[in-house]
Amino acid sequence: MPSTTFQKNLMHDRPELYEAVIPEANGSALACFAYDRVMLHAPGERVLDVGCGLGRELAVLRAKGLLADGLDASAAMVEAARAASPDSAIWQGLQADLGTDERYDAILCLGSTFLYNHEVADIQCTLTEFREHLTPGGLLVLDMRNAAYFLTADGQQLLGHEQWYDVDSPGGLLRYSACFEIDVGRQLLDRYYHWYPPGEEPVVEHLQHRLLFPQELATHLKWAGLELIDLFDEPAPALGWYQGPGHLVSREMTGRRMQALARCPLKAVTA
16 A cells, blocks of 8 residues: 655654554653652752653653653644643753753653754754753763664664554554664664554655764763763663663663763863
């Protein structure tokens, strides 16, 4: 069944579709993971979720007592997040320009949102923006795909093969496929989705993520004046793999995800 409509960012501009495809359990795992890291490493309780999506993580963090605010590039997601977490300040914005003068004790950038920084200059601009909006000693929590995974046998099997899925959506059964390819020269992961929303024209979606390797990310954090606390590939809360503070940490860095924790220095950094 050929797709006849092209849209750059379908799922992230349609909250009901995102909710059908991304399980609630994954959001809860991410929120609990972030909460535990904030309680362990952050100097206070003010948190900013960059790329807050549906606001599921914000709602959990607020329920746990953190003063969590958020922003997202999608107006539809901002509206959904405000409904999910009405006590949070939530606005439309970009990770390279947070659109606020406030400083936070922790900044979260989860679910591979950070990988929309495709160029080195974009990465450095965003990390500098994060650093400048953290209080002294403030915590940065990053969660994203791990480029090193695609060097493993399991990761290689994901490339070039169309995978089909069926999920229940408010309008009925939603069928979609996903295919991953790597643009080696630009170090980008090309993600092609074919969506067949019930009762609508089929849609083709093409998204790109920057592929960052673990030590490459560590170097970018250092260049931006942030102090690396930890770098690991498990737990992987975005996949629902998190059982609390006692979850064993793996630093083999061959897993599907990677998490980085970094701290804003206590003394000001001169750019």
